[in-house]
Structures are given as structure tokens and as C-alpha cells.
Amino acid sequence: MLLSKIKGLCIWRKSIVWKIMMINGIVIGIVIWMVGVSVKDFACLLVEQHGFIEQEKQHFFNQTMHFYLVRASLIALLVAAVIYYLLMRKIQIPLHQLMKSTRLMNEGKYPDPLPVASEDETGQLSRHFNQMILTLSQSEESRKQMFSNISHELRTPLSNLNGYLEALSNGVIEGNTELYRSLHDEAKHLAKLVEQLHQLAVWENRRIAQPQWQKADLHAIIQNVYQSFELELRNAQMNVVFDVSPAVVEGDEVGLRQVVTNLLQNALQYDLGGWIRITGTREEKEYRVTITNAGQAIPPEKIPFVFDRLYRVDSARQRDTGGAGLGLAIAKEIVQQHGGQIGLTPNGDEYAFWFTIPLSLVR
Numbered sequence: 001m002l003l004s005k006i007k008g009l010c011i012w013r014k015s016i017v018w019k020i021m022m023i024n025g026i027v028i029g030i031v032i033w034m035v036g037v038s039v040k041d042f043a044c045l046l047v048e049q050h051g052f053i054e055q056e057k058q059h060f061f062n063q064t065m066h067f068y069l070v071r072a073s074l075i076a077l078l079v080a081a082v083i084y085y086l087l088m089r090k091i092q093i094p095l096h097q098l099m100k101s102t103r104l105m106n107e108g109k110y111p112d113p114l115p116v117a118s119e120d121e122t123g124q125l126s127r128h129f130n131q132m133i134l135t136l137s138q139s140e141e142s143r144k145q146m147f148s149n150i151s152h153e154l155r156t157p158l159s160n161l162n163g164y165l166e167a168l169s170n171g172v173i174e175g176n177t178e179l180y181r182s183l184h185d186e187a188k189h190l191a192k193l194v195e196q197l198h199q200l201a202v203w204e205n206r207r208i209a210q211p212q213w214q215k216a217d218l219h220a221i222i223q224n225v226y227q228s229f230e231l232e233l234r235n236a237q238m239n240v241v242f243d244v245s246p247a248v249v250e251g252d253e254v255g256l257r258q259v260v261t262n263l264l265q266n267a268l269q270y271d272l273g274g275w276i277r278i279t280g281t282r283e284e285k286e287y288r289v290t291i292t293n294a295g296q297a298i299p300p301e302k303i304p305f306v307f308d309r310l311y312r313v314d315s316a317r318q319r320d321t322g323g324a325g326l327g328l329a330i331a332k333e334i335v336q337q338h339g340g341q342i343g344l345t346p347n348g349d350e351y352a353f354w355f356t357i358p359l360s361l362v363r
Contacts, residue, residue, distance in 0.1 A: 244280035
């Protein structure tokens with residue numbers, strides 16, 4: 001939307017500048033002429049009434065006043081036009097730069113940031129345009145990275161499935177329980193990846209739709225998710241601390257359940273300490289849910305990226321060290337749509353995944 005406005009503004013910049021100059025020139029000319037004529041007529045009237053000069057010289061005086069009126073008006077109009085043009089150039093130059101930048105963007109190139117030389121509307125427009133360029137370039141880079149990651153995630157299971165099925169169909173190998181179980185695991189991995197991509201797309205589309213939230217018992221949601229993992233926690237012999245304060249919020253119950261599920265599943269998947277702590281507390285302006293455990297080491301430089309789409313700390317991208325890297329991205333999208341924040345706070349070998357909901361949504 002901003003880009004279309006800028007393009008329209010730049011297309012019509014010349015006509016707008018000249019129209020503004022013409023309108024202001026006409027207004028200035030009318031004002032100067034009206035003031036000058038009024039002064040001239042008043043002077044002529046005084047001279048005529050009080051007889052300051054002889055009658056035969058009255059006509060010459062009137063002509064002289066008229067001449068000086070016209071000359072002063074033209075000089076004043078010319079000076080005003082020059083000054084006005086110089087001032088308009090300060091507006092015209094940034095608009096010209098915007099036009100060149102939008103032309104580059106139409107060609108698929110990202111222009112250099114525009115210089116911001118003022119704090120007026122033109123400067124603010126240039127600043128917003130620079131921010132738009134930065135956002136678009138980051139989005140493009142993220143899109144390319146996402147397609148690269150998706151193709152990487154799909155290539156291995158599809159190659160395995162294609163290779164084994166081709167070998168089975170040609171009689172090169174014979175099927176057995178272990179092979180079919182392996183093929184089934186590959187199919188489940190593909191299905192899970194597609195389902196997570198679908199969930200992410202659904203929530204991104206809901207950002208535009210502006211959904212109507214309903215009251216949801218956050219304590220009950222967290223407790224239900226914990227109970228659904230109870231058997232898995234017991235089999236892993238996990239020591240669990242559950243301390244969640246009551247809270248009823250306005251939001252999407254299914255979405256909030258998905259956030260808690262993804263964070264808890266992530267903690268279990270990378271756990272090394274055999275314990276987990278789930279807390280929910282009211283703070284000054286928000287309600288905070290935190291899931292803490294001792295997990296696999298995350299390099300400090302990679303912590304800001306753990307919630308990015310298809311990002312995994314394991315650079316080797318081995319299947320047994322993690323999923324597709326979409327669970328935390330889905331959780332981030334849902335939390336942000338609820339007006340909250342999500343993050344990771346490390347403390348030695350402990351990692352606390354948390355999300356918040358603004359207190360204005362808490363009842």
C-alpha cells in the first residue's frame with residue numbers, strides 16, 4: 001500500500017509541484033495587486049482631495065503611480081517565485097529520489113536507503129520508505145531461506161521413499177516388517193511437515209482476518225496439555241514441578257493449547273536433566289507461562305533464531321536431533337496474534353521457554 005502511494009506520488013510529482021507553484025503564484029499576485037491598487041488609489045485620492053499638486057499634473061501623477069505599481073508587483077512576484085521555487089526544490093529532490101527507488105523496485109532490485117535530511121512529512125516518508133525496503137528485503141531473504149529449508153526437508157524422505165518403492169516394485173529387494181516400518185516413518189515425517197506448514201499458513205491468514213477472541217481458562221489449558229503428556233513424562237521418568245496460577249484470558253483456546261503443546265514437546269525432545277518445571281504467574285502488565293528444563297546446549301549466537309521458521313540448532317539437520325523446525329515458529333505466530341511475546345532465556349545448562357499475554361486480556 002505504501003509503495004503504491006509512493007509510486008503515484010512520484011508519477012505526479014512534476015504536475016503537483018507546478019500546480020502548487022501556479023496556484024500560489026496566482027494568490028500572491030492577486031494579494032500584491034490588491035494591496036498595490038489600494039495604496040495607489042488611496043494616494044491618488046489624497047492628492048486629488050487636498051490639492052497637493054496642480055490639476056494638470058494629476059493625470060501624470062496617476063500614470064506614474066500606476067507604472068510603479070505594476071513594476072513593484074512584477075518584481076515582488078518574481079522574487080516570491082524564485083524563493084518559492086528554491087523551497088519547492090527541497091521537496092522535489094526527495095520525491096525524485098523516491099521515483100528512482102520505486103523504479104528500481106519495479107525492476108526487482110532493492111535500492112540503497114534514501115538520505116533523510118529533515119523531520120517534516122518528506123523526511124518521514126523517506127524514513128518509512130527505507131523501513132519498507134528493509135522489511136521487504138528481509139522478507140525476501142526469509143522466503144528464499146524457507147524454500148531452501150523446505151526442499152532440504154522434503155528431499156531426504158522423498159528420495160528414501162522413491163528408492164525403496166522402486167526397488168520393491170522391480171523385485172530388487174523384498175519387503176519385511178522393518179522396511180515397511182521405516183517407510184511408514186518417512187511418510188509420517190512428510191505428513192507432519194505438511195501439517196505444520198498448513199497450521200502456520202492458517203495462523204498467518206488469521207492475522208489479516210482479525211479473529212474475535214473468546215474467554216479461555218489458561219490454567220485448564222496448561223493442565224490438560226500436561227495431562228496429555230503425563231504418560232510420556234512417566235515413561236521418561238521425568239521429575240515435574242507444576243505451579244500455574246488461575247487465569248481466564250481472551251483468546252483462541254485451540255491456539256493457546258498449541259503453544260503450550262509445542263513448547264512442552266520441544267522441552268521433552270531436547271531434555272538432558274530428567275526434570276521439567278511448568279509455571280504460570282501474574283506479573284505487573286502480563287501473564288507469563290514458562291517451561292524450564294536442562295536441555296541440549298544452544299550456542300548464544302543461535303538463541304535469537306530458534307523461533308524462526310525451519311530453523312534448527314543442529315546445523316547438520318539430522319533427523320534424530322530434532323523435527324522440521326516449525327513448532328516454535330507456529331507458537332511464536334499464535335502468541336504474537338494474541339498481543340503477547342515469546343522467548344528463550346538461558347541460565348547455564350537450563351533453558352526457559354516462555355510466552356506472555358498482556359494483562360489487558362486477563363480477566
